[in-house]
Amino acid sequence: MTMTVLETSDIHGHIVPISYADHSAIESGLAKLAAVIRKERANTEHVLLIDNGDLIQGTPLAYHHAKLDAKVPNPMIRVLNELGYDAAIIGNHEFNYGLPLLEKAVGESNFPWLSANIVRESDGEPLFGRPYVIKELGGVKVGILGLTTRYIPNWEKAEHIAGLRFEGAVDSAKRWVPYMREQEGVDVVIVSYHGGFERSLDTGEPTEPLTGENEGYALCQEVAGIDLLLTGHQHRTIAGVQVCGVPVVQPGSAGGWLGKATIKLTSGSEGGWHVEEITTELLTPAGVAPDPVVLSMTEPHERLAQKWLDQPIGRLVGDMRVTDPMQVRLAEHPLIEFINRVQMELSGARISNTALFDNVSPGFPEHITMRDIVSNYIYPNTLQVIRVKGSDIRAALEQTACYFDTYTGEGDIRVSAEFGEPKPQHYNYDMWEGIRYKLNISRPAGQRVVELEFDGAPLDPDGEYDVVMNNYRAAGGGNYMMFQGKPVVKDIPTDIAELLASYIMERGTIEATLNRNWQVVWDGKSELSEAE
Template sequence: MVGNGEVFRLNSPSTATTATATLLFTSDIHGHIFPTDYRGPGERNLGLAKLATVIRAERERDPSLLLLDNGDLIQGTPFMYHYAKYDRQGEHPAARALNFLRYDAAVPGNHEFNYGLDLFRQVAADSDCPWLSANIVGRDGEPAFGKPYLVRETEEGVRIAILGLTTHYVPNWEHPDNITGLAFEDALSSARRWVAHIRATEKPDAVVVCYHGGFERDLETGEETEPQTGENQGFAMCRELEGVDVLLTGHQHRTLAGELHGVTIAQPGSAGQAIAKVRIEFERDEAGNWSVAAKRAEIIEADDATPADPELLAMFAEDERKTQEWLDQPIGKAEGNMAIPDPFAARLADHAFTEFVNRVQMETTGAAVSCAAIFTDEARGFGERITMRDIVSNYIYPNTLKVLLLSGRDIKAGLEKSACYFMLEEGDGDGRQVRICPAYLAPKPQHFNYDMWEGIEYELDISRPEGQRVVKLNQGGKPLDPDGAYEVVMNSYRSGGGGNFDMFRGKPVVREVPTDMTEIMADYISARKTIRATCDGNWKVTY
């Protein structure tokens, strides 16, 4: 194994017999610097500007604390989208924020690659702190973004190693052009090698793993909570890795703080709604060797009493002004009702907004069949006047489009997978009620993994067992041929099997459109000036 980490010493070692180290940790900020969700007016309890106030207060208590970010920083808001697609002037906003807040290190998440490798390399180059990921390697087999870890030495002489890791599932979601020349090694295996290397060569007093990934099992029972794809390996890391004191996680947007198999764990949610704090206490023996005496993790949430940092807001004021101006640009008008007052109801039967998205995908690619999702419960569809804010609020991911060649059997399997989104439970005197399956709500909401289709006619009977719920599947009034070949357009995430749609993974790609779907929708509406709500009722859910 070639290469090592960066070593920092704050001051000359002291003769103290006890020491304390503080870690502050953000993850899955998803571009939220300002305390806004960009959907409407009003301040929200989120964003780096609010967390900056927390960071300042914690630094007053411990000026030598370590500040770390765990990835998915540069994508997720119109603010970051506008820079990536229309601005590109000066230092990247994410790097400017890292530098202003004096982060010690950052770890790339899966969404760091959404806008292409050149942009991420710009972010890394603009950042004063290193980006750590031991398991993302280049063609030479070495860590692709420089140092895989760093070692920080406190004024008492305590050595703390920070190892960065990224979920190796990235190639299953990302467009190959965005990760050219990179390989994603198994995160657990890589951690095992690097932790052993760090322990042997750096002789740290504590090892912290900063992993952009989450937990694949229930933290209390150990039961599997998701298919064992390797996307999340946090439970296995706590159980199997030797020499790890703290595991900082992300990716799942959970809020966690505790201990698992003797390893202190933390995960601070998403969008800058909270920050994790870990304190490690050390004792020194008569021989002068330090050992961990105690560890504790906690979550500090941003709330109404947390003011946004005025200096950080001022730094990005012009960027925000340009973003808001762009968001309020009128794109066109809608005739008819395309609003989504109830996202759950819009997933139970064909809806004009979902049909619109599917129609755009079909007309753009020429495919006869399409599937799309209502990504979040915050999606509200279109009103009469459509702006860029409406588009990016509903279509929040930078997906492109791919047309796959699927069999009728593949399509049915995809529908059966989507049908697992629903479950039935006994109601209060009104018979059974359809509900969302808990697996789609925890550990994080996964409404984006329920697809609705156009170009076929189908019916899902939720009263039937999973895997047997597609009770009707036609095209043009005739049953779909299980062995027939059909061109189906879907977003780039789903085409790679994202969301455990394994039936789509590796299928022939007939053609693809590399343009961001939000741009496609904006251009589609701008060219027509007025779009009309249609809903052919080609599918429904029964129970």
């Protein structure tokens, strides 16, 4: 007896294989994966199809549905229903638009949503009531346990997760895996965990602070009885690997890969089935024509989203285009200064930080549309003003400065492993306005802030300062623990993308400016040239 388990994860609203920035074709997306999934189903009798979370947020299509067209069925759910998914796991980004939108998506689904470790405070029962689901294929009972990273309260707005408690994934697995084995009598246990690995898969050494955000390694090491672990959240591509004897899979993000596990079983002499072998691999949709049914059913939603994206909202005088992301992070860029200044003006705070979230942000052209806004500000963040000490600002700048490998002046400046592995974390490199500072990346990490001033004087370590930033960072996200638990002076519960768009529309014309209040330097080059 052989069965196949197919996994998608971190789709983040990507269905149609196009770039929302410029309409160019891309070799990923759920429409292309759908064709691969249908082929696998046609060639295999016993197939399980599982989505591992972070499905309903991440593209302009998903944003448009959530904010402007939420009364119609969710386009991502419609596709999963069409493809006959057996289960979906709740990811951290499922909460980004609030619990009502998530509840609507779950209600429209023809499959169960699982998460054993997200429970209601009122009764301790799992959210949506389903910690696991049992499927029978060819007489084999398969239990699928859903788990979610417990770190969500460190990122998400409190009102989006009110009444919920996030327990440890390992603790929940230790409860439910034996239950499925002993009480439900399952033959195969699959754990689908929207979380990743906190340790090296090769050496077992920690690869990040052991905060509980990722517990994949501990699940394999500490929980007996797991036959297969499906993972996500970190956007890694992992297959053909075992951790403590457990086969593990992680299929990247945005529909770039399909995880596949082939499970071979033999029947026991006293009944039941035993796992003989599990092999794992990743299937690529590159070169595969997108599924026409999926394209057709998505087209009405996509058409409305594209029309919304092309709405002109204002004009730019000057240049805010991004041609070299590394240069944006080495010396202030007009796009970054603009976002920070909008944040400061709307919040009243005198200090602000923001990030260039990825290396494909195009910046703003002369005639700005909504497409330009969402292509640069890709997350549904809101703004918060928190009160911190000067020492907290210095500590945050030291954390930011860890983005760079130590640089001697020879060769290219490189991103450190801390920010590049297991996935790129450009969104965790902050750039500030309202203070003057320099970072010397020839110095050891933790000793790189060489100048730090506010109002023309050295920043007072014990002084209190109000700083505006996105809600993710204000909660300590990205290992900025110095911000965690700080007093919230002001909360602005509108998406920053909307704030930027409204700001531009109200003025009609904006201007690119540059005050050069910060820069990155290195030994042998004390200042960057004007051209840089």
